[in-house]
Every structure is written in C-alpha cells, then in structure tokens.
Amino acid sequence: MKKATIQLETLTCPSCMQKIENGVKSLGGIDKDSLNVSFNSSKVKVNFDDEKVSINDIESAITKLGYEVKKSQVKDL
Secondary structure, three states: OEEEEEEOOOOHHHHHHHHHHHHHOOOEEEEEEEEEEOOOEEEEEEEOOOOOOOHHHHHHHHHHOOOOEEEEEEEOO
16 A cells, blocks of 8 residues: 655635545545545545556546646655
C-alpha cells in the first residue's frame, strides 16, 4: 500500500469535494476509509494499493472531472 497527498488547484465550492471524492472512490484499489478531500487546503489524501491502481490513474480521474492536479507526493506505508 502507498499513501498519496495530491495538491489541487484551489477548490471553489464544497460540491467540488464531493465530486472528487466520488471520482476517486470509483477506482479499484483505493482504501475508501482513508480518503480525505480537504476543501480549505485543496488536498486529497488517500491510501491505495499500487498493484491495482497507480498515482497516474488517480490524478487522471481527478483531471477528467475538471480539476487541475498541481503536484503529488507518494510514500510507502
């Protein structure tokens, strides 16, 4: 398992958080209990199984929803 912290462009509304949360949750290999989308800091924190899903898959899911990913940090758990 890996832990990702993804910095997004500034989120403008709370419904953006819900959209991103649902988009990331729909991917396989995501630890749904660890998923946290922070409105104030515009960050997504999530643990994921890197054998099932990559950080690129997660970033791409967020980008497809219309949100810019500024940078990502991934650490081993």
